[in-house]
Amino acid sequence: MSQTIASLMNREVTQVGPDDTLQAVEAKLVAKGLSWVPVVDASGVVMGVISSADLLRAHAEGKTAPKVSAWQLCTYKPVTVHPDATLAEVARLMTEGNIHHVVVAEGPNLKGVVSSLDFVRTFVV
Template sequence: MTTLVRDAMSTVVLTIGPAHTLRQAARLMSARRVGAAVVLDPDAGGVGILTERDILNAVGAGQDPDREPAHLHTTTDVVFAAPGWTLDDAARAMTHGGFRHLIVLDDREPVGVVSVRDIVRCWSSAREGAPVAAPAGAVAV
């Protein structure tokens, strides 16, 4: 049986606005135990993603997380996944693009995020013959 993105993705998605500071984004991501936030910016064309690595790179470069807005560090040239993609499709897109998260769109709306961790969990469970369901308390991204 082929596992689909809809079976592996987190459906509780952390969304932030472009004016959130990196510290605000980091606090929200930490509180929700997620590695990425979907940035909704209608003025800049819609949906982007801010990852923990984006924040780490900004802080490592000496930028002030209390002053740096999320939109300056958001990836807007995003590769989106569809709920009906296979996990192989998602893994291939991640490998090709060099990212660890894909925003899942259905009818142009974000409905989830699938991460490398989600894919590994599903593949590992499938190898062990265990159910593929997300662990209790799993949250977005």
Template sequence: MAVTVEEVMTWQVISVREDTCFKEVAAKLFEHGVTTVPVLDAGGGVAGVVSEADLLRTEEFRGGLAPTDSHVTWRAAGTSAGDLMSAPAITVTPETSVTVAARVMNACGIKSLPVVTADGRLLGIVSRHDVLKVFVRSDEDLERQIRVEVLNRALWMDTTRVHVAVVDGVVTLSGRMCLRRDAVIAVWMTRQVNGVVDVIDEIDCDRDPD
């Protein structure tokens, strides 16, 4: 039911190799309007990533503003992607939910994540912009998913009397169900649908458990 990275990621990825020089990395970032590029090793695996910040740090170092941290100094003094990259790369798989991807980007303070296969090969890249796609889904699309995947398929209970209305991502569930606990489950599962902003519970119940 949750939207996965595979559904929103960018498949055509701009990447560089570890021996790609500073100027070529900068040119790719500028030409393609991206802020980060994955760095591939000789076997095609993702060895790390180079960002605009990494390149700017290098220019600061060359201008005489040497960083005090020795590790940062070593990276800033580099001339190739392999020297400049942040490693190991923080990655996700196609099956990762966009919610998890968003949490990883937020926790790590990064704007995008390489998407890799089980053996580490680059498949694509997912950005904050891609993740936001799930929150701009139409109300009609959300209503359809809730009816089909939550009420009709996922819940082992009678939901024929439940009505769904969605306005600006806010879902209102109304109608009747047999038990209050069933209504609670329906509301909880609806909240898990990517793109749902909030759920208003207006379900009446025939009886409450003893």
């Protein structure tokens, strides 16, 4: 597992803006078949991530789509790794933090994303 995370990450990243509504975020996730998405500000910096669990929580709390923005839903300061991080390092971060999603960035520049499912796919022949 000395291979880098850059070899596993998804480079085509669907993202949402901080002012996108809950409804817009849900529509994007459904349209793309995703379970999470980074929230990126106007300068391209990742502010946080929104997962399907965050959306379920918002609905359970009675938050309504037109009144709730992505910045109100997201988990701030997501786990972020450099593209040169090894698969083993990232897997350890994910298991220790009990997280399923990691942002790959060089400084403030978003380079890709990785989910636990991406790791599972490495074992499918």
